[in-house]
Amino acid sequence: MKINVEVDCTPEEARRAVGLPDLTPLHDKYVSMMMETMQGGVPPEMLETMMRSWAPMGEAGMAMWRKLFEGGAKS
Known part of the structure; x- marks a missing residue:
């Protein structure tokens, strides 16, 4: 027997359903720091x-x- 379940949701909805934290602010901070470093002539x-x-x-x-x-x- 084979059962397929298809769930249509956004990554944010899936993250919340599984109980994972939203790391978007952390990711945004990391990317902005990398961009500042790159633009500073490293x-x-x-x-x-x-x-x-x-x-x-x-x-x-x-x-x-x-x-x-x-x-x-x-x-």
Whole structure:
């Protein structure tokens, strides 16, 4: 027997239904701090050191961050 249940809700509604906290204010603060840091003219060496400490997957994580920043710099 196979039963499929389809629920149509927003991410906010799903988060509340499961009882997870709303981290939107924290995320917004984090993004604004990163933008301020990037616009302040941070040396590349400092960024690499910072990203290495945040990258959970070692070199694969660093490659992901590098692509992210290269894409942001082009736009």
